[in-house]
Amino acid sequence: MSDSPKSRLSRRAMLRTTAGAAAVAGLAAATAGTAQAGWGHGGGHGGRRLPKERIAVQLYTLRNALEADLEGTLEELSDIGYRNVELAGTYGRTAKEFRAILDRYRLKAVSAHVDFRGADVDQLIDDARILGYHMADCAYANFGTIAEWASFAQELETAGKAFRKAGIAYGYHNHAHEFQAIDGVRPFDVIARTTTRRNIHFEYDLYWLVVAGVDPVREFYRQFGRVRQFHVKDRADDGGFADLGTGNIDFARIFRETWAGGAVLHYVVEHDQPTDPLHTAEVGYDYLRNLRF
Numbered sequence: 001m002s003d004s005p006k007s008r009l010s011r012r013a014m015l016r017t018t019a020g021a022a023a024v025a026g027l028a029a030a031t032a033g034t035a036q037a038g039w040g041h042g043g044g045h046g047g048r049r050l051p052k053e054r055i056a057v058q059l060y061t062l063r064n065a066l067e068a069d070l071e072g073t074l075e076e077l078s079d080i081g082y083r084n085v086e087l088a089g090t091y092g093r094t095a096k097e098f099r100a101i102l103d104r105y106r107l108k109a110v111s112a113h114v115d116f117r118g119a120d121v122d123q124l125i126d127d128a129r130i131l132g133y134h135m136a137d138c139a140y141a142n143f144g145t146i147a148e149w150a151s152f153a154q155e156l157e158t159a160g161k162a163f164r165k166a167g168i169a170y171g172y173h174n175h176a177h178e179f180q181a182i183d184g185v186r187p188f189d190v191i192a193r194t195t196t197r198r199n200i201h202f203e204y205d206l207y208w209l210v211v212a213g214v215d216p217v218r219e220f221y222r223q224f225g226r227v228r229q230f231h232v233k234d235r236a237d238d239g240g241f242a243d244l245g246t247g248n249i250d251f252a253r254i255f256r257e258t259w260a261g262g263a264v265l266h267y268v269v270e271h272d273q274p275t276d277p278l279h280t281a282e283v284g285y286d287y288l289r290n291l292r293f
Helices: 003-025 059-068 070-080 093-102 121-132 147-163 187-196 206-211 216-222 251-257 277-290
Strands: 055-058 083-089 106-111 135-138 169-174 201-203 228-234 266-269
Touching: 055 059, 055 106, 055 277, 059 070, 059 083, 059 277, 070 093, 070 277, 083 187, 083 266, 093 106, 106 121, 106 266, 135 147, 135 228, 147 169, 147 187, 147 201, 169 228, 187 228, 201 206, 201 216, 206 216, 206 228, 216 251, 266 277
Parallel strands: 055 083, 055 266, 083 106, 106 135, 135 169, 169 201, 201 228, 228 266
Antiparallel strands: none
């Protein structure tokens, strides 16, 4: 990089101050969870560690910093050590413009959150080809009836088929409500049985699984082979969000017990409401690089 260490430090401080102020101003009360007890961090005494190429960061975590200084923030992520990112929009840039910025800072888009509903799927696919990612996920859906969930799942399957034919794997990213039964049926199970393994994979958000009161390992094996990505987000003792390694989710245990077959391709650092996004990203990267399981 052409900047001196002093100027880079000054820019990082400025980015953190600007993004942090924006985050605090817009901070909503974090959702308190109903997770099971006993999720404390494990010792991780095993020798296995995550390959660097499987670690990514969800750019939604850094949205305030990216809005303040897109290129400076991406440069800082590269300096931290990230090589992979998961997209959540392109911040007013075209796909071509955003790809050029990623390339400039040696970052690769390995995945993206893109909603097929109300969108031109062909355009989404064209953008994906330019941006370079081969996996994408629908980030959120919520309905009050099982019939509505079933209809959504059918539409998700259709979209997934179109993405697959274009060489892009499409999936669904969960929150907690998909695991809360409606008339005795969990919406997530409706999604799983209505869609096919060929067209729809799952990106498990580990924080929201814990908040839902389900065991991430058990859910992984319930959908064995379909869970291709993890959102790695920690849970504070009050039920809110925490930087990785400072909360009470036992990631060492989850990673160790779901390592079979190497099915999970991306371990994506995320925090929904960070007060210091760059610090959160740095702590998350260091935690995943150093974790032994």
